Amino acid sequence: MYCFEVWRCFSLWILFRILFCCLMKKEKKFDAVQIAVLAAGKGKRMGSEGSKVLVPVLGKPMIERILDEIESSGVGASPIVVVGYDAEHVCQLVGRRGVCVVQKEQLGTGHAVKTVLEAIGPETTCLVILYGDHPFISIETMRTLAEHGLSENSAVTLLTVCVPDFDGWRALFMDFGRVVRNPDGTIREIVEKKDASPEQLAIHEVNPGYYAFQTDWLRSHIEKLTNENNQKEFYLTDLISMAMRGGGGVEAIPIEDPIEGLGVNTPEQLALAEAAYREKRKKVDLD
Secondary structure, three states, X not given: OHHHHHHHHHHHHHHHHHHHHHHHHHHHOOOOEEXXXXXXXXXXXXXXXXXXXXXXXXXXXXXXXXXXXXXXXXXXXXXXXXXXXXXXXXXXXXXXXXEEEEOXXXXXXXXXXXXXXXXXXXXXXXXXEEEOOOOOOOHHHHHHHHHHHHOOOOOEEEEEEEOOOOOHHHHHHHHOEEEEEOOOOOEEEEEOHHHOOHHHHOOOEEEOOOEEEEHHHXXXXXXXXXXXXXXXXXXXXXHHHXXXXXXXXXXXXXXXXXXXHXXXXXXXXXXXXXXXXXXXXXXXXXX
């Protein structure tokens, strides 16, 4: 009996060690990943006094909801949060859960990522870009994006959302950039809504803005961005075309649940997004 107890304890200890080592190995693979959350915009259409990312979604500020998911994902160390408008209050909420860097001028998403690159070192080989006003991305999707970004198969990995129409809560995707593909199915470019033709606006595959970049490639190409567009901003999406033309390659991964790609810019969009998420949770609970 004594020998059996000793053997059982020894077996449990061995099992614990195996599980612990697997867990450490699993998380260690993300050491070279840096997550950056773009949260510098004011969000005039939200009508809030402070930063848009501080607006509660289902009872919790958007930026806090995203930070919760990042922590639980185990991807990288502390995320970088790009702040601008109302930076003091955003950084107070972020606290020790992330590192705030200031985008002094809001000149577009490309300019924001350039600010991030100035804050990271050579040990980071993959940069994952998320948005402070996209509060529903899941842990699993973050990990998938990081894993593909680390694979080095393509200079850029992006997530896309496909919808059958823009009715109901899916109308929230109307403002998103359209994913334009070549006849062979490869991605040609991402066209922002404000710059899209009527034919391009009819495309139902949209870009929620989630990316994973190989940092060496990103550093060598981000200076090539220009602001020759209707908004006079530096678009991160222009890097997609560069990657296709320059041979770096682009990998596109559809998000299984479109709700994860939802962004919030107005009180009306907030109400639609919350209703869609509640309906999703209700279905999950019933299943």
